[in-house]
Amino acid sequence: MILGIMGGMGPAATCYLFNKIISLTPATKDQEHLHIIIDNNVEIPDRTAYILGLGENPITEMVKSILKLEIMGADYIAMPCNTAHYFYDEIAKYTKVKILNMIYETAKYLKENYTHKKYLLLATEGTYKSEIYKIIFQEFDLDIIYPDDTHKKILMNWIYDVKSSKFNVEPIEIQSLIDKYIEDRHISVILGCTELPLLAEEIGAPKEYIDPVFILAQRCVEIGKNSLLP
Numbered sequence: 370m371i372l373g374i375m376g377g378m379g380p381a382a383t384c385y386l387f388n389k390i391i392s393l394t395p396a397t398k399d400q401e402h403l404h405i406i407i408d409n410n411v412e413i414p415d416r417t418a419y420i421l422g423l424g425e426n427p428i429t430e431m432v433k434s435i436l437k438l439e440i441m442g443a444d445y446i447a448m449p450c451n452t453a454h455y456f457y458d459e460i461a462k463y464t465k466v467k468i469l470n471m472i473y474e475t476a477k478y479l480k481e482n483y484t485h486k487k488y489l490l491l492a493t494e495g496t497y498k499s500e501i502y503k504i505i506f507q508e509f510d511l512d513i514i515y516p517d518d519t520h521k522k523i524l525m526n527w528i529y530d531v532k533s534s535k536f537n538v539e540p541i542e543i544q545s546l547i548d549k550y551i552e553d554r555h556i557s558v559i560l561g562c563t564e565l566p567l568l569a570e571e572i573g574a575p576k577e578y579i580d581p582v583f584i585l586a587q588r589c590v591e592i593g594k595n596s597l598l599p
Contacts, residue, residue: 370593372403373443373466375434377410378450379532382563382582386449389586394594403593406441410434416452417495417525428456432463439466445598447471447589449582451492451561455499467598472505474588475559475581480509485557487512488579489550492561493528494521502561514556520546524562531564540574 372390376383387407396402413431418424431453438446445467448454454472461468479488490502490513503513516524523546527538547558558578560566566580592598 370404370444370596371442372405372589372593373438373441373446374405374407375410375431375438375446375448375453376407377413377434378416378448378453379564380409380411381531381534381567382449383407383409385563385567386447386582386586386589389583390589393586393590403590406438406443408434408437413453416450416455417493420452420455420495420498427453428459431456431460435460435464435466435468439464445469445589445592447585449563449585451501451563451581452495452499454501455495457501469585469588469592469599470505471581471585472501475579475584476506476509476511478584478587479511479557479579483557485555486510487514487556489514489516489547489556489558490561491516491524491547491558491565494525496561497521502559513559514550516546516550520549524565527568528562528564531568536568536571538568538572540572543569543572543574 374383374386390403394402410430414425414427416427419426443466447469454470457470488511497515506513530537560569560578560580563582566582569578
């Protein structure tokens with residue numbers, strides 16, 4: 370089984386997924402790791418900008434990546450970008466290769482492994498506006514909570530800083546934002562933009578969170594090792 374990764378959204382997020390897959394693979398030698406093809410297509414336009422009506426449609430470049438991966442022999446494809454899943458149904462039309470839906474995999478994983486019903490989503494403004502998390506989580510009878518508009522802007526600033534390799538956020542700032550929305554222990558936090566787990570790992574906050582890319586990496590390994598597509 371060959372895994373294709375549609376990367377470039379952004380490059381650090383692509384590396385993050387790749388590294389997680391490597392660390393989660395039960396391998397004792399090179400030959401026991403997954404065969405992975407990565408198309409780090411940095412020409413894909415900003416997904417949030419398009420969803421907000423401020424930028425170019427990324428579909429063309431996304432489809433180019435999908436087709437490249439298919440031609441190179443990918444049996445299944447992963448996208449380490451939450452906001453890109455707004456375009457999932459559209460790009461899936463162009464390929465016979467199975468594209469894993471990270472948001473669906475996250476909802477399924479949480480339904481099977483958590484007792485919580487409510488989840489605070491920290492993400493891009495594009496992800497919020499598209500409501501892709503709310504729509505899929507409703508299928509699993511799970512609720513998504515959004516921060517207010519001010520905090521959405523703050524999150525966007527953090528995300529774009531990470532894309533520029535800037536990690537100038539204090540741990541207390543992230544925890545303080547989260548604390549405003551966590552009423553009790555029955556609300557978990559989803560870092561629903563790939564740059565946010567990168568930020569959390571770099572600065573050491575928050576202490577507990579759900580990482581959709583980690584869940585996606587687990588699923589990639591499971592499929593690759595068992596040679597079974599969903």
